Amino acid sequence: MITHAKSVIVGTAGHIDHGKSSLVEALTGTHPDRLEEEKRRGITIDLGFAFLEENGVRFGFVDVPGHERFVSNMLAGAAGVDLVLLVIAADESIKPQTREHFEICRLLGVKRGVVALTKSDLVDADTAGLVRLEIEEYLRGSFLENAPVIPVSAKTQSGLPELKLALSAVAQQVAGKDPAHYFRLPIDRAFAIKGFGAVVTGTLISGSVAAGEEVELFPGNQRLRVRGVQSGGKTEERAVAGQRTAVNLAGIEHSALRRGMALATPGKFRATRRIDVRLELLRSAPKLKQRSRVHFHGGTSEAIAEVHLHDGRELATGQSALAQLRLQEDVLALPGDRFIVRQFSPVTTIGGGTVLDPGARRPTVRDSVRAEFLQTLERGEHAETLAAMTERAVLGLRFEEIVARTGWREEEIRATARKLADTGQVRIVSGEPLMLVAGKLFEEVRQKISLRVERFHKENPLLPGITREDLRSSIGRRVRPETFRAALDELLAQKKLDAQGEIVKRAGSTISLEPEEARAKEQIEMAFAAAGLAVPGVKEVLSKLPVEAKRAEKILQILLRDKSLVRVTPELIFHRDALAQLRGSLSAFKKSKGERISVPVFKELTGITRKYAIPLLEYLDRERVTRRAGDERVIL
Numbered sequence: 001m002i003t004h005a006k007s008v009i010v011g012t013a014g015h016i017d018h019g020k021s022s023l024v025e026a027l028t029g030t031h032p033d034r035l036e037e038e039k040r041r042g043i044t045i046d047l048g049f050a051f052l053e054e055n056g057v058r059f060g061f062v063d064v065p066g067h068e069r070f071v072s073n074m075l076a077g078a079a080g081v082d083l084v085l086l087v088i089a090a091d092e093s094i095k096p097q098t099r100e101h102f103e104i105c106r107l108l109g110v111k112r113g114v115v116a117l118t119k120s121d122l123v124d125a126d127t128a129g130l131v132r133l134e135i136e137e138y139l140r141g142s143f144l145e146n147a148p149v150i151p152v153s154a155k156t157q158s159g160l161p162e163l164k165l166a167l168s169a170v171a172q173q174v175a176g177k178d179p180a181h182y183f184r185l186p187i188d189r190a191f192a193i194k195g196f197g198a199v200v201t202g203t204l205i206s207g208s209v210a211a212g213e214e215v216e217l218f219p220g221n222q223r224l225r226v227r228g229v230q231s232g233g234k235t236e237e238r239a240v241a242g243q244r245t246a247v248n249l250a251g252i253e254h255s256a257l258r259r260g261m262a263l264a265t266p267g268k269f270r271a272t273r274r275i276d277v278r279l280e281l282l283r284s285a286p287k288l289k290q291r292s293r294v295h296f297h298g299g300t301s302e303a304i305a306e307v308h309l310h311d312g313r314e315l316a317t318g319q320s321a322l323a324q325l326r327l328q329e330d331v332l333a334l335p336g337d338r339f340i341v342r343q344f345s346p347v348t349t350i351g352g353g354t355v356l357d358p359g360a361r362r363p364t365v366r367d368s369v370r371a372e373f374l375q376t377l378e379r380g381e382h383a384e385t386l387a388a389m390t391e392r393a394v395l396g397l398r399f400e401e402i403v404a405r406t407g408w409r410e411e412e413i414r415a416t417a418r419k420l421a422d423t424g425q426v427r428i429v430s431g432e433p434l435m436l437v438a439g440k441l442f443e444e445v446r447q448k449i450s451l452r453v454e455r456f457h458k459e460n461p462l463l464p465g466i467t468r469e470d471l472r473s474s475i476g477r478r479v480r481p482e483t484f485r486a487a488l489d490e491l492l493a494q495k496k497l498d499a500q501g502e503i504v505k506r507a508g509s510t511i512s513l514e515p516e517e518a519r520a521k522e523q524i525e526m527a528f529a530a531a532g533l534a535v536p537g538v539k540e541v542l543s544k545l546p547v548e549a550k551r552a553e554k555i556l557q558i559l560l561r562d563k564s565l566v567r568v569t570p571e572l573i574f575h576r577d578a579l580a581q582l583r584g585s586l587s588a589f590k591k592s593k594g595e596r597i598s599v600p601v602f603k604e605l606t607g608i609t610r611k612y613a614i615p616l617l618e619y620l621d622r623e624r625v626t627r628r629a630g631d632e633r634v635i636l
């Protein structure tokens, strides 16, 4: 086996009975039809799979049904196709599902392909030549304009070597899927294997998966363990992007799994029902009215969706527009994912497009720059995108949200954030976990903080400054703690503000007390310090001061704020040192006498009356120095 072979997914496409399944069998030796009903009716109903290794390429074939009633099955198979094998029967030429499948491939962003002119044994050279002309005419200007058209016959085997060569040549040009990215597997089948349990299969569109790893199931966010994997039909240690993959899952019944679900790297993504997109309407489709209901097909999932055009009342035939899709079910989608929409009834393919924002928000009239935002996302340039996303996040943008809405890897996100931080467009207000706010918003918060501190000084000339807590709550709840902290830290670092413990003040500001105020302050502190735990009444202390009551109260506030004094109840104030001593004697008590202490013993230890003892004990409970246990306290 070639270990570093390129993996390429080939999807068949084409009208019913044009020989898709026969051709897959002729190429790979495997007939892709599996179901009893398919064999009986001689048509393909659901997806079939086969593998081929040729010229160093590992081909995974996804064979789809041509019948118009099974287009939704075809869509589940078309997701993740790298290369289309467009099958056109030489005796019938282009038919309706040739066109429909071709348009689907184009809308899904398939870039390359090969045309197989099947059943060439049934026509003469002239007919074959005419059909070839017709095909070339049809494909002119499309992604298949220069695709090889190879006459083949599954019956006589003619043309097969040429077709294999053409497939190999085109496979070389396929960009391939990124195995280093997050793991994502849209599920197209779920079943049980005796002795193994639940198995799901799909085209591994990104990343890799190995036995023993944890994966997340969408929708539902269930974490599951991978028991084993198969890639390209063989058991492997690790399956990598670009191959048909089967995953054996532990901890779930196969009946709980179905087509349309997806497996992904755990903890990164969020299922969504609101997606902003670029939507294109086919030329064959009628115009689409605002709020039309459609069938949405993304990956292997399917949901009814309502189309909300961002601009205008209807989308004209053959045109494209920015729109929001509101889905009736949760799906996993990431920017860049392609999708198809089909008319609600009768069900025909009418268009498709590209996901721009899977975490779209409810549109509001006030949001005048939404179209501009979506155009930015559409350009796909990382720095510009992240800057725009941050700009719109009034509360700041967290790392998890960035991942869920972009699908970018952590290194990409951090590098982009740093780049934007250097230009000042965004501020990294927290590195771990990463949180960004717009540069402009950050500047506003800084200014607000400065203004609040100024105002506080003006209104409270006797106080040294505002507490961090009061400052924080005066800024408003629309500023997250991380933003507040970063803005305050910056102001402090730049010496625009000063902080002393919990107190924030204007840089260099000192409260200048009048001589009698300074004396009063000293008197208050002395009164409480001298009293130990048998403290005097607050009113009594204040009434003896050389200043009037209002100023006396302010001075008391200063002492409380700088924590020289501690208010235990509205009436009871203690000096810091007395409380520190109390803590000391409690811990000494614990060492010598044990952790339990009753109220009488506490009174004895401290030499205070019940009037002081109870509030003090309650204070100590609040401070988690003690804990109440019945009539006693436990010293913690």
Ligand SMILES: Nc1nc2c(ncn2[C@@H]2O[C@H](COP(=O)(O)OP(=O)(O)OP(=O)(O)O)[C@@H](O)[C@H]2O)c(=O)[nH]1
Pocket: 014, 015, 016, 017, 018, 019, 020, 021, 022, 023, 042, 043, 044, 045, 064, 065, 066, 067, 118, 119, 120, 121, 122, 152, 153, 154, 155, 156
């Ligand atoms: N003579 C001739 N008959 C062919 C050839 N390829 C397929 N057929 C016949 O055409 C019929 C349809 O072939 P399939 O391979 O089932 O066609 P399909 O495109 O897979 O059909 P659906 O999956 O139902 O859309 C079968 O009876 C095949 O035997 C061919 O190259 N020559």
Ligand SMILES: [Mg+2]
Pocket: 020, 021, 022, 043, 044, 063, 064, 065, 066
């Ligand atoms: Mg078939």
